[in-house]
Amino acid sequence: MELFVGQEQLDLLDKACFGRPVRTVDKDKHWFQLSFEEAFYLCDSLKCLKINGSHTCPQNDEDLWHYLKSQKETFPYFHKAYSHLRLKNWVVRQTIRADISKELKAPTFETKSIIGS
Numbered sequence: 001m002e003l004f005v006g007q008e009q010l011d012l013l014d015k016a017c018f019g020r021p022v023r024t025v026d027k028d029k030h031w032f033q034l035s036f037e038e039a040f041y042l043c044d045s046l047k048c049l050k051i052n053g054s055h056t057c058p059q060n061d062e063d064l065w066h067y068l069k070s071q072k073e074t075f076p077y078f079h080k081a082y083s084h085l086r087l088k089n090w091v092v093r094q095t096i097r098a099d100i101s102k103e104l105k106a107p108t109f110e111t112k113s114i115i116g117s
Helices: 007-015 036-045 061-071 075-087
Strands: 002-005 020-022 030-033
Touching: 002 007, 007 020, 007 030, 036 061, 036 075, 061 075
Parallel strands: none
Antiparallel strands: 002 030, 020 030
16 A cells, blocks of 8 residues: 655654655655555554545545455455564564575585594
C-alpha cells in the first residue's frame, strides 16, 4: 500500500521503522510504501492510520481485514507474527526472500583422517 505523506510524516515513519520511502521524480511529493501487515497494524493496533475504500470513505477494521485476507492468503499469519513482534518493540522488516532452502541446510565438513607413522 502506498501513502501520500508530507515531509514530516515521511521522516516519522522512516524513523519508526515502518515501510519504506518511494523515490519519485517530483521532489515535492512524498510517497511511502507499507506492507499489508504494517498498514493494518497502524490502523487496528495504533489507531493512527485510516485507509479509504474505493469510495474514499474510511473502511472499518473488519472490512479492511477481509479485503487484505482476500488479496493475500497468508495475511492473517503474517499479521499475527508482525503484531506480536511489534508489541515486543522489535523492528520487523520485510525483505525479498530468495530460495532459503539452500541457506537452511547444514554445512558439510570434510574430515580427514591423519594416520601417523
